[in-house]
Every structure is written in structure tokens, then in C-alpha cells.
Amino acid sequence: MCQKESKRQKHIEKMFREREKSLRKASEIFEQKVIPYFNNLNESLDIGTGSGYTAFTLAKHFKKVVSIDSEPKCLKTAEIKAARENIKNIQFFQMDAHKLKFPDESFDVVTCRAAIHHFDDPIKVLGEVHRVLKKEGFFVLMDFCFSETAIRELAPLSRIRESDFRGYYTFHDYCDLLESNSFLMEVIYTYTLPRVIQEWAAIAPENIQERIINAFLNLSEKVHKELRLYKEGDRYIMLYRIVEIISKKWR
Numbered sequence: 324m325c326q327k328e329s330k331r332q333k334h335i336e337k338m339f340r341e342r343e344k345s346l347r348k349a350s351e352i353f354e355q356k357v358i359p360y361f362n363n364l365n366e367s368l369d370i371g372t373g374s375g376y377t378a379f380t381l382a383k384h385f386k387k388v389v390s391i392d393s394e395p396k397c398l399k400t401a402e403i404k405a406a407r408e409n410i411k412n413i414q415f416f417q418m419d420a421h422k423l424k425f426p427d428e429s430f431d432v433v434t435c436r437a438a439i440h441h442f443d444d445p446i447k448v449l450g451e452v453h454r455v456l457k458k459e460g461f462f463v464l465m466d467f468c469f470s471e472t473a474i475r476e477l478a479p480l481s482r483i484r485e486s487d488f489r490g491y492y493t494f495h496d497y498c499d500l501l502e503s504n505s506f507l508m509e510v511i512y513t514y515t516l517p518r519v520i521q522e523w524a525a526i527a528p529e530n531i532q533e534r535i536i537n538a539f540l541n542l543s544e545k546v547h548k549e550l551r552l553y554k555e556g557d558r559y560i561m562l563y564r565i566v567e568i569i570s571k572k573w574r
């Protein structure tokens with residue numbers, strides 16, 4: 324590897340290490356603040372499990388965890404990690420969150436973290452969550468939370484960046500979505516996570532990454548302020564807001 328390439332490789336690794344740190348912070352908040360809230364730790368379901376961060380934390384506390392994701396590739400990664408870490412109480416299924424193949428009232432807790440922005444029909448998913456939750460069961464919803472202005476500017480860019488992106492939500496959208504679908508909000512946590520813009524754009528095909536970064540840097544000042552955009556060396560970093568809501572099945 325030539326010197327220039329190795330420098331670039333190190334730069335990429337550094338950006339992804341920072342991403343790992345953010346994901347770890349989100350897992351720690353979940354473990355320290357959310358898990359202690361549950362009184363029944365038998366069976367939990369993690370929807371849109373991805374590479375399994377939430378499921379692995381659940382597995383430390385629940386007797387049984389069921390993890391579903393629509394993408395076989397994500398499930399494979401999570402399954403390999405679980406095997407490597409000798410975690411035996413997680414079952415993985417390829418399944419669409421809009422059509423859960425579980426009987427009514429199966430789970431004490433359902434979690435959906437960083438996945439709702441991918442769903443075609445979040446109301447349908449919430450209906451399914453409500454159906455599979457036991458009476459008085461808990462639903463934990465965690466995702467980005469932006470203002471209407473930020474959504475108007477950022478969503479079109481996110482759609483180009485990631486083809487399965489569907490939409491962002493405001494805080495009021497989340498309240499509405501939960502309360503009008505028979506969930507009672509009990510506790511709300513909010514925090515920010517840093518994200519390097521170059522790494523955020525790196526999920527897009529290589530030939531459009533530069534354009535995505537430039538478009539991001541051209542968002543309005545108001546949105547940059549909301550995202551607390553700052554520069555550190557040659558990296559641009561945003562601090563995006565996360566909302567994590569613990570709600571209870573209501574009737």
C-alpha cells in the first residue's frame with residue numbers, strides 16, 4: 324500500500340472508530356437508563372435489529388430475546404457476533420416489521436431503535452407492536468429527532484444517501500404516533516450523538532459521496548445550528564439529537 328493510500332485508510336478507520344463510540348454510548352444509555360425500567364424480564368423482541376447492538380444488551384437481562392430484521396445480511400452479521408460472544412439466548416428471524424409472525428401478546432418488551440426512519444408505514448408497524456405486546460408491556464422507540472425545517476432540508480439528502488431511508492420525525496410526530504396508536508408515553512430521554520459528515524456520507528455509492536458532503540455543507544445556517552455542525556481538522560462533525568421513548572401498551 325502506498326503512503327497516500329495508507330494515510331487515507333487510517334483516516335477512514337478513525338472516522339469509523341468514532342462511529343463505534345457513538346453506538347456504544349447509545350447502548351450504554353439503553354442499558355443504564357432504559358433496562359432498569361422494566362419489571363418483567365422474560366421475553367423481548369427487537370425490531371430492525373441491524374448488527375445487534377440493542378439485542379446484545381437485551382440478552383444480558385432477558386431470559387429470551389427475539390431479533391428480527393428484513394435484511395439477511397444484517398442478521399448474518401448479528402448472528403456471527405452472537406456466536407463469537409457465546410450469546411445463546413437470542414433467536415434471529417428474517418421478517419418484515421409490518422407483518423410480525425408472532426401470536427398476540429407474546430412479549431414483555433418490544434424495542435425498535437434507529438429503524439423507524441426506514442419503515443414504509445410506521446402506523447402499521449406500531450399496530451403490530453401493540454398486538455404482539457403482552458398487557459401492560461413496554462415499547463421502546465428510539466430514533467433521530469429533528470425540527471420541521473431540518474427534516475425539510477435533510478430528508479431529501481438522506482434519501483439520496485440511503486435508498487431505504489423513508490423519513491425523519493419531529494418530537495411531536497413521535498408523541499402523536501405513539502399516543503394515537505394506543506401507547507402511553509412514560510419516560511422520554513434525549514441526548515446527542517456525534518457523527519463525522521464524511522463517514523455519514525460514506526454509506527452512499529462512492530461516486531456521489533463528495534456531492535452529498537457538499538450538499539450537507541450547503542444546508543441553511545439554521546439547520547447547521549440545529550445540528551451543531553463544527554469542523555475539527557479536516558473533518559466536519561454534527562451532533563444529532565436522539566429521542567428514546569419508553570411507552571406502555573394502553574388497552
Ligand SMILES: C[S@@+](CC[C@H](N)C(=O)[O-])C[C@H]1O[C@@H](n2cnc3c(N)ncnc32)[C@H](O)[C@@H]1O
Pocket residue numbers: 370371372373374375376377378391392393394397418419420421435436437438441442443
Ligand atoms: C440502523 S439499523 C438498526 C440498528 C439496531 N436497531 C441497533 O440498535 O443497533 C436499521 C435496521 O432496520 C432494518 N429494517 C428496515 N426496514 C425494516 C423492516 N420493514 N422490517 C424489519 N427490519 C427493517 C434494516 O435492515 C436495518 O438493519
